[in-house]
Amino acid sequence: MFGIKADWSLDIQERYFTLDDYEGNEARWCSGCGDHAVLATAHRILRDAQLPPEKSVFVSGIGCSSRMPHYMATYGLHGIHGRALPLACGVKSRRPDLDVWVATGDGDCYSIGAGHWIHAVRYNMDMTVLIFDNQIYGLTKKQTSPTSPIELKTNTHPEGASLDAMNPNTVTLGITNASFVAQVVDWNPPLLHETLKAAHAHKGASFVRIIQRCPVFVDSITKELQEDASRLRLLTHENGIPVAKGVEKLFPDSVEHDPSDMAGALRIARDETEKGIIPVGLLYQNQNIPCYSDLSGQGVETTDEEKIAATNAALDVFAI
Amino acid sequence: MFGIKADWSLDIQERYFTLDDYEGNEARWCSGCGDHAVLATAHRILRDAQLPPEKSVFVSGIGCSSRMPHYMATYGLHGIHGRALPLACGVKSRRPDLDVWVATGDGDCYSIGAGHWIHAVRYNMDMTVLIFDNQIYGLTKKQTSPTSPIELKTNTHPEGASLDAMNPNTVTLGITNASFVAQVVDWNPPLLHETLKAAHAHKGASFVRIIQRCPVFVDSITKELQEDASRLRLLTHENGIPVAKGVEKLFPDSVEHDPSDMAGALRIARDETEKGIIPVGLLYQNQNIPCYSDLSGQGVETTDEEKIAATNAALDVFAI
Amino acid sequence: MQPQTKQEHIVEIVSDSGEGAQKCGQTFGTISAKMGNGVWTVEIIPAEIQPPARTPSGASGIRIRLGSKEITNVGNEGDLVVAFNEQVLYSRIANGAYKEGTVVLLDNRWESDRSTEIQQMYKKAVAEFRDHGLVVHELPIHEACLKVVKDPRKGKNMFVLGMLCRIYNRDKEMGRNEIALTFAGKAEKIITSNQKLFDAGYQFAAEQLGEYFFEIPTREDRSDSPMVVTNGNTAVGLGVMASGMELVSMYPITPATSASHYLADVFPAAGGFVHQAEDEIAAIAFAIGASYAGKTACTITSGPGMALKTENIALAVMAEVPLVIVNVQRGGPSTGLPTKIEQGDLLSALYGEPGDAPKIILAAATIAECCSMVVLARKLAESFRTPVIVLTDANLATGVQPWERPELSRDMLAPPLDQSEWNSDIPAYDWDEKTGLSQRPIPGMPNGEYVLTGLSHTKQSKVSYESAENQYSATMRSRKLATLQSTLTPPNIHGDESGDMLVVGWGSTFGAIEEAVDNLRTTGEKISSIHLRFLSPLEPGLTEIFSQFKKVITIEVNYSDDINAPMITTENRRYAQLAMVLRVQTLADVDCWSAVYGHPLQPEMIGNVLQERLNQLNKKTGE
Amino acid sequence: MQPQTKQEHIVEIVSDSGEGAQKCGQTFGTISAKMGNGVWTVEIIPAEIQPPARTPSGASGIRIRLGSKEITNVGNEGDLVVAFNEQVLYSRIANGAYKEGTVVLLDNRWESDRSTEIQQMYKKAVAEFRDHGLVVHELPIHEACLKVVKDPRKGKNMFVLGMLCRIYNRDKEMGRNEIALTFAGKAEKIITSNQKLFDAGYQFAAEQLGEYFFEIPTREDRSDSPMVVTNGNTAVGLGVMASGMELVSMYPITPATSASHYLADVFPAAGGFVHQAEDEIAAIAFAIGASYAGKTACTITSGPGMALKTENIALAVMAEVPLVIVNVQRGGPSTGLPTKIEQGDLLSALYGEPGDAPKIILAAATIAECCSMVVLARKLAESFRTPVIVLTDANLATGVQPWERPELSRDMLAPPLDQSEWNSDIPAYDWDEKTGLSQRPIPGMPNGEYVLTGLSHTKQSKVSYESAENQYSATMRSRKLATLQSTLTPPNIHGDESGDMLVVGWGSTFGAIEEAVDNLRTTGEKISSIHLRFLSPLEPGLTEIFSQFKKVITIEVNYSDDINAPMITTENRRYAQLAMVLRVQTLADVDCWSAVYGHPLQPEMIGNVLQERLNQLNKKTGE
């Protein structure tokens, strides 16, 4: 997932990290909020990976979900609305040794941050991107988001949202260089765990859209899905997200889907818009897409002498 | 295409518009620049449609191509870099009677304007969007654009562009509410004319990606296509762009494609990235997507009395 | 028993979030306004959506200041507080909201809570409050509610409303009616149940709190004009409607969004439309597009949103597009204090854009002006062909006050869309050299065709390659401000026209400053104040006015260096924002006092600051 | 024959775009610099990429000012012009580039053009130029080139280089060598062909223009230090490398982009990386991310790009992220004059962000400072934990001048990435109360974990809900500026320390102002000047310095109202940008003269303005 510098290894042998080592301030989300589940999963993934807390950076924009970095005991960058991705790309750019995560919301990523989303997929820098999609603006109290269902009554659309919900997966899959596209719901802990783990393990930008409960503002949206699992479609495959038997049973609708099959991924993703069937699992993965972070990080080991020599060489050209 | 107010009709009967009536300042693009062809086509389409020049508005961002409004004798809004689409949506929002066109570049639309592109597709306001894709930043003198071919040497990437070119069509098609997606080359005048005409006639946001010559900075890219038409694939269909027999002959590779078939459109569009085969024609059309301009324009006829009455009613609620 | 007469009282209701304190307080405020009192209501809002219960940071509630004069601000420390639990009071105490003798009516249910921990917290807190000088009454409010409803968490607020109505001798029937209005549209059952709670509360107060029985006489200065009660954001929304604008293009941001929420509800009835854009850049670009097309539009936002609009504002200035921008200021910089008040955006409004971008800037001083200034802004925007920024702030946005209902008229509305033929001899920017003003063609007008551009342009709106033309067009854009200034009158002076000290303010500090000045004047200080509504251009005559006072000082809610702090000298001191502007234009040695505590300035705080400076001044001048 | 000695000369080469005039002039400038002259070169750039041939708006070329002193600006009217066609001269004349007696060496090929229209245009122009007082020599340049190459459009420039080298008595071998350097990497054939053209031109001038034979003596004030010749944008690039920064994150925008082009070429050799982001917002966010992670980064842009970065700059200020922002100013507002010079972004740099956002602002006055200030900026950014804005402008960006080669050293470079263990007792913002300074933990440091946020935060970087904490952290951020100021010395006074008039400037007007002041001083005027490099904080001691002069005036390239214009009063006058800042901080009645003609200010123009004000002053004070 990411390189640890040579001079670190010894130290690491001696440190054993418990969940405590990853837990930051007490989470201040509403009770029943799906964000809690994602947070707990992230703690566990880091613990399982035994990554030193100082080597991970959680980067976010603004929104309820973007508070996540405060609840981690790692480094964090709680940025500004919509800019989580370029901030995170910057962190990674010259620090390939850092383990970078992004926490962003459906407004933060798909609305104000839409341009960066497109381009972060293109850059494919090595990072794990969690999109907390509660289909609403939470922090600012119930305005329409791009993924809000049409006709949902919100404070900005009291008569109901006027546009069909955006399908983020068909967009992400359409962006050249997409390398890891998955979708999961927050209320299935084992699936959430396996999905984030696979995303974290993937070298490249892993985009995980997490369909997230916001009981305070749009309780019914996810409640319906929780109550009627037939609207979800589990994607299974040996190269996909590992699904325990017990978990698979919970999904009346499941389908084998090879994550290397882009055409299939697109078809499955489109079913969400066209048939209301929400895929859960790994839509697409391609491990051969180059990572821009490998390029941007070139030269980080340059010594002072080399820098001075290169600058002198540059000056020589203009010498008189 | 757009509604002309009742009190206009009489007047129109009496006016006959020639090409002159649509021609603005002398175009200052380089000789051999593909933009000239698009401009001439726009003049002709308006002339053929006999639209009064004062009823059309050409809106653009910044770039070589964004100079287009200056070369029209209609109204124009030469805006700021990347914001052509929201400016145009604003023009249309309360003036459904105006005929709105957008001229934008590959940098203007797909890079700095990417977020607005996504959302303008969603809004599907009734307008004709021309994306002049020369695969380079022209006005600022040869920097990499999102659609620049990988390894293209530019001033910002002297060793060659580092990312695979973005495929704009797979993105546009992935955005919920896409209603008209076409692609054309600037150097085939009849095809260009028919494509823009169909786009103009479509009610909704018609996105036309025009592959455009920039002989000054990236001559070879389009020269290759001009010389070897086998890299293009003509899309034909009775509901597609009408293609004269003589024109069809020029394309060794042509395929029948029903523009209502989204899956097919996606496959054809993806071939551009995966196989280097560039589709030319109508990728997708859906006339049933609601237009946000129909919604945003509601109430434009409200009288002063009605406005005052509504405001008084609103005040009544707080009266003490 | 006769009620005790009080000229004014400050009441707070403090609870956990979700217990309805705000609805209770607003209803109480409305009843009081209807009965002819001056009223100012301000919400106490926790930073989180669902803060944990029974914690200081979760304090949610409302403050109502009512009196027999017009009330223009939140006032100083509270007189009487109803608290649903004891913990929430800690944050109010930390904020300096109470004084010795403030009466606290505290629900005593926690004393006998199942959790002994809570019992202890409760006892400890009550003891501490008493030590602090608060007069705490532990009352069985919860228990009393239980006699009427099963779950007092839903309904306690109306019980408390009843208590307050008795304590302040409000008309009981009016209270019951107001409940009916508040729950209008809800099931009859709900209304009667709440009215029962109200009655119970009324009786409870009569029985248990007989000693607290006050009369706040009707305002003497009350005009006969009809009044409305709203907060500032609703007033902005009403202003948009009254102005005849048809489009608000916005992106959600606290504390501005509720203005758009309100409009989303009522605007369609007036033929208007609220566009929620994908971001603030798109929001303003959309508004500019509509304005260009002849429908002057409005965009409403706050700090970070203003930052994003910077480039488009410059376009609107350069291309002379009428546009109304409402900035409900919040604490900055960056995400800052999103729900808190600050007046920190004056300089960025003036100078935010690279290059010279003159524009009109107004600041609302009262809730009524949140409405009237939007109406004015549309007119100015069109007459001067320029964006107009209206500054309000979180204090006005959430403060509630009765204000004179505007009499609507056609000439407040935008003129009808002109689609007549344009005289083709007139260029698109037919600058009148003396004033900088020009008429504009609107798309659809035959012969008016031109291309609006952000590039330097000629009168004809052609891209200009000539060096003199850039200078000329810049001059014309700037001259419009001087032209507007020439139509303005000097600001009113509150107090004498000369004296020791002149206080200058702008925005929502209006009421607090005047109250502080009035208090000082009663003690014999020679102090006056002016309050600016126009910040760009400034109202005229300031140099002359300033010259009549020994000292001029601004009071503002933004950051300035304290001249006595380490490292700070007169030369490097960073002044409060209006103070800077005044120093530039008048060269008077305008001093400033400002702070960014995130809460509205209280008259007492201002009074203390001014008293100190007056003492220094008189010492210095040897008086 | 002996050449005539001249202290300085201004030469222009003007042509259609694409004829290589710029390469010719740059090579001529380099040769002159190598021979020990002072040199300033500035490009004449048409607004379009391929403007039509033979049109005034298509004028493309270069101006070279060379002399026996250090040359710091473009100077006044030209002495000698080589023109490839007559039409392009019209635009130069319109810009006031020539005077009576300017020698024009004009290619006469148009006289016999196939098109009679062109023939007539040519004749008419020549006559008009002569009427205008220009000394026109019609020369068969094209014809002479044809003898050496088939297509003189490719090569005429080297022929002209030869002519100029003869006219200014340059070392011929050095000229030939310079051609070899210019075309290094090209085929040998190309080099020799160009050298042949050069030789032919040299001979042509000797034969046809014997009367023009000048000697510009070597600079006497020339130091022995090694020199380099570059434009300001290249100097910025070199500064980035010399500072040890590893990342430039940018989005293309004129006139800033060429700095990044240059870096894209050479930066990788120093281990650096240029990131072209999707827009300016992403560019700065990317840089902030890298800076947060311990690699202080740089973003380079111009006006509209600055506007877009506003919100992120506020984040960097609030969260105290070191960052270098280079703003190559261009004409504004909005798209404005993209290729032209203006100093219009001082106020937006200072006050662009909603809320209080103190930051360090430097302005380069020379091309050398374009390099050294970037090095300084990185250091300041890290020491003061803040963004630093370096202002340059289009004049510096494209001007070419020899400057002292910096001696590189390790202490110019960023310190190595610190990954040692952080002392967990030290909070993330361990503000020193006296200075506002603090150390920061870098991701990767064990025990340093914290969450950077744009919200109001405590020392520990926790979201702050306490009102006093916002005031405290704002104070700490502001205090850093005062701390920095306390380490600065007052600006040098150019001229006497007291007198009638003090001129204050900043940025690229440095050379022109000092030259104008020197000229006035030789005529006996009591005038001095200072030139500020620090704009935030200001350099200290200004009040004291100003007090020694009867009048203080700024000269700037940005918009200000003319006090004599209609509607303008002392109270509503909009001052030039530095003048405003100085008035706030010193209360001196700082006057200003500024203009936005889009071209660099010439010493003569400044001299005239100052002379007029001096006359007024002396009249007023009765001298």
Ligand SMILES: Cc1ncc(C[n+]2csc(CCOP(=O)(O)OP(=O)(O)O)c2C)c(N)n1
């Ligand atoms: C520039 C800017 N615009 C607007 C806001 C206000 N704002 C904060 S969070 C948010 C949207 C939150 O929605 P989402 O991203 O879906 O996150 P959630 O709260 O639902 O997790 C908005 C509009 C802001 N902070 N900054």
Ligand SMILES: Cc1ncc(C[n+]2csc(CCOP(=O)(O)OP(=O)(O)O)c2C)c(N)n1
């Ligand atoms: C905010 C902003 N950033 C950057 C620029 C500079 N700029 C002008 S046009 C352009 C890109 C042009 O490329 P494209 O959109 O592909 O149009 P083309 O010139 O190729 O037609 C850029 C970066 C600008 N004007 N404004």
Ligand code: SF4
């Ligand atoms: S408002 Fe919704 S998204 Fe935000 S914390 Fe509460 S439940 Fe979660």
Ligand code: SF4
């Ligand atoms: S630079 Fe390219 S895109 Fe621009 S006008 Fe010239 S040929 Fe056309």
Ligand SMILES: [Mg+2]
């Ligand atoms: Mg959300």
Ligand SMILES: [Mg+2]
């Ligand atoms: Mg392009």
